[in-house]
Amino acid sequence: MEILVCVKRVPDTAENEIEINSEGNDIERDDLVYSVNEWDNYAVEEAIQIVDKVGGSVTVVTVGDEESEEVLRREMAMGAQNGLLLTDDAFEGSDGRGIASILAAAVKKGNYDLILTGAQADDGAAEVGGMLAAMLDVPYASLVNTIEVQDSKLKVGREVEGGNQDMYEIEMPCVLSIQTGINEPRYVGIRGIRKVASVEIPEQGASDLGIDASTVGEKGARVKRMDYFMPEMGEGAEMLEGSTEEIIEKLIEYLKAKGGLK
Amino acid sequence: MADIFAYIEHDQGVADDSALELLTAAKKIFPDAPVTAVVMGSGGDLDKAANDVAASYNAVWKVDNAAFSFPDAEAARKALVNILPADCVLLVPHAHLGMDLSPGLAIKMDSAFVPDIVDVEGLEGNTLKVIRQEFAGQVSAHVHADISSGAVVNIRPGVFQPDESKSGGGDVADKSGDTGDISVKRKYLETVQAEAGEVDITKSEVLVSVGRGVEDEDNIETMFDLAEAMGADVSCSRPIVDAKWLEKARQVGTSGQTVKPKVYMALGISGSFQHMGGVKGNPFIVAVNKNAKAPIFQVADVGIEADILEFVPELTEKIKEL
Numbered sequence: 001m002e003i004l005v006c007v008k009r010v011p012d013t014a015e016n017e018i019e020i021n022s023e024g025n026d027i028e029r030d031d032l033v034y035s036v037n038e039w040d041n042y043a044v045e046e047a048i049q050i051v052d053k054v055g056g057s058v059t060v061v062t063v064g065d066e067e068s069e070e071v072l073r074r075e076m077a078m079g080a081q082n083g084l085l086l087t088d089d090a091f092e093g094s095d096g097r098g099i100a101s102i103l104a105a106a107v108k109k110g111n112y113d114l115i116l117t118g119a120q121a122d123d124g125a126a127e128v129g130g131m132l133a134a135m136l137d138v139p140y141a142s143l144v145n146t147i148e149v150q151d152s153k154l155k156v157g158r159e160v161e162g163g164n165q166d167m168y169e170i171e172m173p174c175v176l177s178i179q180t181g182i183n184e185p186r187y188v189g190i191r192g193i194r195k196v197a198s199v200e201i202p203e204q205g206a207s208d209l210g211i212d213a214s215t216v217g218e219k220g221a222r223v224k225r226m227d228y229f230m231p232e233m234g235e236g237a238e239m240l241e242g243s244t245e246e247i248i249e250k251l252i253e254y255l256k257a258k259g260g261l262k
Numbered sequence: 263m264a265d266i267f268a269y270i271e272h273d274q275g276v277a278d279d280s281a282l283e284l285l286t287a288a289k290k291i292f293p294d295a296p297v298t299a300v301v302m303g304s305g306g307d308l309d310k311a312a313n314d315v316a317a318s319y320n321a322v323w324k325v326d327n328a329a330f331s332f333p334d335a336e337a338a339r340k341a342l343v344n345i346l347p348a349d350c351v352l353l354v355p356h357a358h359l360g361m362d363l364s365p366g367l368a369i370k371m372d373s374a375f376v377p378d379i380v381d382v383e384g385l386e387g388n389t390l391k392v393i394r395q396e397f398a399g400q401v402s403a404h405v406h407a408d409i410s411s412g413a414v415v416n417i418r419p420g421v422f423q424p425d426e427s428k429s430g431g432g433d434v435a436d437k438s439g440d441t442g443d444i445s446v447k448r449k450y451l452e453t454v455q456a457e458a459g460e461v462d463i464t465k466s467e468v469l470v471s472v473g474r475g476v477e478d479e480d481n482i483e484t485m486f487d488l489a490e491a492m493g494a495d496v497s498c499s500r501p502i503v504d505a506k507w508l509e510k511a512r513q514v515g516t517s518g519q520t521v522k523p524k525v526y527m528a529l530g531i532s533g534s535f536q537h538m539g540g541v542k543g544n545p546f547i548v549a550v551n552k553n554a555k556a557p558i559f560q561v562a563d564v565g566i567e568a569d570i571l572e573f574v575p576e577l578t579e580k581i582k583e584l
Contacts, residue, residue: 096365125377165454
């Protein structure tokens, strides 16, 4: 089975405190720790496990700049055989539709049975997988947390409310967006990273993909982020201050009063 | 002006809470325009749900087909493309079905897709101005969408007050004959119910809830010690279940359990909306987190900026001494 996994380089929100720059038009990116979008890591692991069972190969693709190559290498160190970097100045400022159309052009140049994306990324939009499927006119399932290969079809589980799971049979080729928890992404060691450090990763731009540059990037975007600001969300908590002992004393008073100690 | 529609989720004949939240959002975008509810389903349950929302919406379109008796976003997408005017604005809850349905629908209708909005600033010409959150809720963004060729807008559940005015009084129109071909390459099989766990956290009065800040599986024991000292049960956020450190039945959130405790101790939990969506009944929330900017401090009653791995053992000792 030929599997394409779409990945993205993002600031690691578990490791970083996100702050806004002085102009308010972007987050402060100096000193940020970047990594592979968490959901994408699960998607790559799932692809590798499928290929281990039924044969085939895994290609990881990203839309980004030169720095995005590092996430492709990381996922190749996990076990993906091929990488593909879609990069062009014309792609900058693309909205979800723009990103999906760039990916769709790359998919059409290949011969993939299955395309995986993460369920969402740092902007929480959860949009690229569904848009990509619609552009390719293939079936789609989002928030997938189990995949079982059954000949030319897949049996997939979608996460729904309350810990329940909706099961579907889906024909290939198809696009699935992968939810965290579907597997345990493998650890990538220094040795694995070294092994793929010198592998050449092909790059494709707008002209290679046959994309009209005016349909992507900032020009083609129908949805645009104007600026960032800090959210105002009500009063906020009463922050307990002082020595640890004083804080604990105060907290225990609260817990007693509110029925938190039995 | 574009026609405005709201996609209504319903279960066993009862419209979801989001039905009236979408109405509030719709009126904030188009204050004077009529809003039509689209209710898809099958049989008597569909009729009940359609009549239910007719009290609130100016008009209701019901779409009756056996294909909609179970969750089928693929078939729904095909039907909606045929039923809705091409340049309309459709509001959809940003929940499990909406995330499956909406992005592809926006492509098929050649509309803008505006995902997961938390507020509306207004409409200026063809520019819809909304507010979204990014980076796990740490920052907000002003977002402008060109809706000249229509839009699908996903609304975050729980952020808009429900419109309880019941000032719609609309008629229910049957659009079942207009769906066209809705055959799909994705077939619904069944819904698997969540397994019951060792404890039923939905019945717990006091919860010690553990998040990513616990860092390591071995540290979970420390949180159980605190829970035991308090007479509480242990629940957790999603990453703890993903790492298989605790079972799914202990997960609080929109994809886990909905809990209604008196006291909720959020330990090393950042407080994403998916997590807090599972905390109901207005409990007293204590948040302990080493990141002073974690969104949990905005919704908690009491906050402590500390590393839970250092703070919790000391707290447990003091409670034991009582």
